[in-house]
Amino acid sequence: MMHFLLLFSRQGKLRLQKWFLPLPERERKKIVKDMTTMVLARKPRTCNFMHWKDLKIVYKRYASLYFCCGLENQDNELLALEILHRYVELLDKYFGNVCELDIIFNFEKAYFILDEFLMGGEIQETSKQSIAKSVEASDMLQETMEEYMSKPAF
């Protein structure tokens, strides 16, 4: 089971955080700090896995963003890498050639996509199409409501 998922920039700025287990605020801050320093200190051509306390850390860099997640000991690291990859694919499909700025300015959308993809630290839906469909369904609703609201009331 995944414990957390963090997205941060090369400068160590947090872009997205998802916690699947309840942790006190202080602990969360410590994890974020530790993860950014540890991951950013990794040299090129090292593997994408690390140990942190009793968790396994799997991270991967996509352009200027680092995707980093904490796993339990029995979880499969390669599979986690693919989870990260699938998430990037989903973002890519939604935003169309996603870049860091998309996620900065539309971080709530990134969260919505994540909520359709993972739930309680486990994969909920692996199909790209289904996820896109359910995110779009909510978005569509949003659009129509938007139009409806912006119409002048006679």
Next chain:
Amino acid sequence: MSDVVEKTLSALPGLFDNVTQTGAAKITSGLKQLIRSITELTSKHEEEKLMKQELSAMKEQVSSPNTSMKQMREVMVRAMYCEMLGYDASFTYIHAIKLAQQGSVLEKRVGYLAVSLFLTEGHELLLLLVNTVLKDLQSTNLIEVCMALTVVAQVFPKDMIPAVLPLVEDKLSHPKEIIRRKAVLALYKFYLIAPNQVQHIHAKFRKALCDKDPGVMTSSLHIYLQLIRESPDGYKDLTGSFVAIMKQVVGGKLPMDFYYHNVPAPWLQIQLLRILSLLGREDQSTSEQMYEVLDESLRRAEMNHNITYAILYECVKAIYTIHPKAELLEKAARCIGNFVLSPKINLKYLGLKALTYVVQHDAKLALQHQMTIIECLDHSDFTIKRETLELLFRITNAQNVTVIVEKMLDFLRGCGDEHTVIHLVGKVAELAEKFAPDNSWFIQTMSDVFSIGGDSLQQDVPNNFLRLLAEGSECKEEDDELRLFAVDSYLTVLKGDASHLPQHFLQVMSWVLGEYSHLQECVDQREVIRLLAKLLDQRSVSSETRVWILSALTKISEGQTDLILELAESLSSSQDTVLRQQAQELRHLSRDSQLQECVLPRGAPWDSMEVDSSLSFLDGFVSEALAAGAAPYKPPHQRQEELSEERALNLEPYSFSLPVSLSSCSITDRQSPPLLSVSSGLSGNSTELSQKEGSSTLILEGVRRVWGKDGYLPQKETAATAPPVDEPSIAVHPSGQQEVAERIETQPEPSTRNQDKQQLASSLFVGLGTQSSISLLGKSEAPPPRFRKKPRPHESSSSSSGTSERSSDSSSRSSRTTTDSFLYGSLLEEEPVTSTSTTTNGLSQNKHTEGDRRANTSQILGSDMVIVRPNTIQDRHPPSASSDLTALLPSEIKDLPHSDVISLTSDPSLSLASCRMFRDEALLLVIFICNCTDTVIKDVAVQLTCEELETASLRGNVVDCLEGKSTSVCHYALLMDEPHTNVSFTGTVSYQTQPGHTNTLPFSGTLSTVDFIRPLVVTTEEYGKLWLSLSHDVKQNLKLLTDAGGDPLKTTLNALKDALQLHVVDIIGSEGIVACRLLSGAPCLLHCRVNGSALAMWLRSPHPSLPDCILYHCQRALAEH
């Protein structure tokens, strides 16, 4: 990469222009403005200033009554951003809840997101969310239901689950698969947080497993993986289904939606592989069902993609976990080769992990890849190096230990990560204790461990080390040599600069010097005292360490009065009260040599110290306090539960009544303290006390259990009963080493491999050959734990002498004996038999003489029954002449071991008697109903009630017509789920002597836990593995039986075996391990160790109250003996 950032930054203004034109962008324009201003800032200080402004503006906006929901949504997004940057926006939390509550769907969505980001599980505001979630769960809008389910799975804490559980459960049968999927995952989350709250829906999980949507089925596997991990035996019947699913998946039967990079449902496959490996573990027949599909998935996963490697990895692990099949193992081994030899570093890493897992079963595999392993050892990647060391740790033996430990220590010296250091240092210590080649190496390595491990070192490392030194081995000379060596090397260390040394190391050194410096004759004791006193002056030394040092000084102070007095004087003004007190004691002792001799006898055997862990000397004090009105003690877990009950919230909505009460009900059920108290673990005399004095019994019981908790026990005691089976050992067969060495030499050596690596390889992999075949058969995940920690560090092969001593009573399962004496005693006291002369089937109306009765009993019970029956009870209660009743038992249960028959009750028409029969899987309570009259009795119906027990089956409880002077037999199969010391049952028999005239005859009786315990036959290895996996433990000192001549341990264990149905697994030296199980399956392991004149008993079980129960019965059995 920086150019990418520059490019994107330069595109920034254009991006804004684009978006601001669309309608949606207006809403988040505040956010965009904020982000833009932040990116323009140059310093952290400016950012803080800006954020302060921003937050106060937001505060104003949210508290203004004119802010619309739409604006609120925009504020909420900004608040999320601020929180992500690390600024506190807690004033918006309540508004997030409001937004989720009142907003339209799109505002709700943001509101829920904000809630799940802001409020962690314990947050008090979460309560305000319950109603909203309930409303949305019942909404007809799918999106609202989805959002509610998501937020429930994300943030709901344990005590709020009951409120939503019924609604979430309903969603399992929702027509939309996305809802079902989310509901299953939400239930999975609930299961993780509070497993017992979802127990009643296990049947529905099966439905989810059979769902027509593969996605719902996949989600349900998460729950099954957890369930199976906890009790694989309960789900063996599903193996076929899992295999069938796997076959379909591998065979490509799933819709394209489930493919990931052309691989069919990899997540599903991996989940299934994990489940299969858990099911097939140590179970040949189950394993056989899955060989085929495992083979197929190995074959199919050939594409060169990460995801196929992920599947392969799980596949290999599964193959090595289940019952071995040579052909598959070979394929899996080849597969590992692909990993290890891959140029991709991620795969290499996984290959190392797979090897680490596999070498426990087959060490030869490490030999095949030795060159890769050596390369990885010098790899620049920290993670790879660490993994390699883990692998080496697994293949360590007496021949390669020095090289491997050196490598590990080298790595540790350059390692900055505290957690890794603690982890690996423990392993080094373990290896050193197990395989040390000689004294000097051992002491030196342990010194390295202490200095590298620093103060974060786990406490058991120094504890084990000191225990090892103190307990010694059979050979005193060798022990002293080791001790002497330690003294010498520590003196050298202390003569240097000791200011940087970790506290643990200083404590170890001072203890060793205090205890053993007298062994070294050429060292002046005054010098030792001076060195230790010098430490006291150092500021870096903690006060705990000072206490250790002073204790050491107290031990060696003899004859050095002047130095000691000087020291005591200087400390008597210390600010630390503990130190002051010790200094005072030191002064007294050094003045009175007689007292010193008495308090600190030199060279006294280490384990002769007696600690009364039951604190029985306080019994009087406690009863006085209780008499004076003090509240009886409650064990911590009980207090906790009561506290949580007080705090429990009523989450039931007023409008409708859901079965919420169900879960709260179960909580109160658990609350009621199990019946085990009656002096559970009381020392012998207080048991008697509690029996004699009716009034004080109750109170005393409550009190006692506190002290049993080890928290109250002195430190020494805990050390003395430290885990004996905590150390795995690898059987080393030196005979194989040459063969392996030869094999290494004869291997082809490509010129590229340099000489150094070859040498390293031969030193690392020496001695690996022979163990493989052995452990392959054993198929245990961890190397079999050594039964008893060998005191001698340099003894590499494990307890070979111990095994020969193994007691031969592993077959004791069949012999059933009873502890009828006291049980019957109490039973009969409670329930005086009114009629002493019962007629039985017209056969025996006369009272048996005592001699007759004895003859009868033994005749009935057969050879493997032992009845302990004190005369007193027989005298008081004339035999009920019912022993012949056993002849009436139905033939299928006639041969079972059973207790003798006791009379329950009688009236002029009927008399009732009962007998307990011990089936392997249940207790049969047989009730004999005898018609004492000459007329026919009609419509006899027996009804038995017992809250604590579960009735598995019953037979013969209704008889239409009972002839005069005849007997009918009815039997109940009973199970005990929750251990209780004693359980009483009640019941009634209704019958008609004349038509229309119903009589009832009530009866009652008592059963004990002992009736529900069966021996658990395990091997020592299984025992060791099981031991480590059990969580609840209880420790207690018991009376040791010393019969004429015999080994007291064996005598005691045999007595216990006879009294309770236990299985003595093994007896080695002064320790014995015993196992039993409750009928429901919960095992209880007992570890007994002779400690002076007492038997230190340590019980472990997965069940919290089972050890207490068993301990109580052990105590009673020994007291009665």
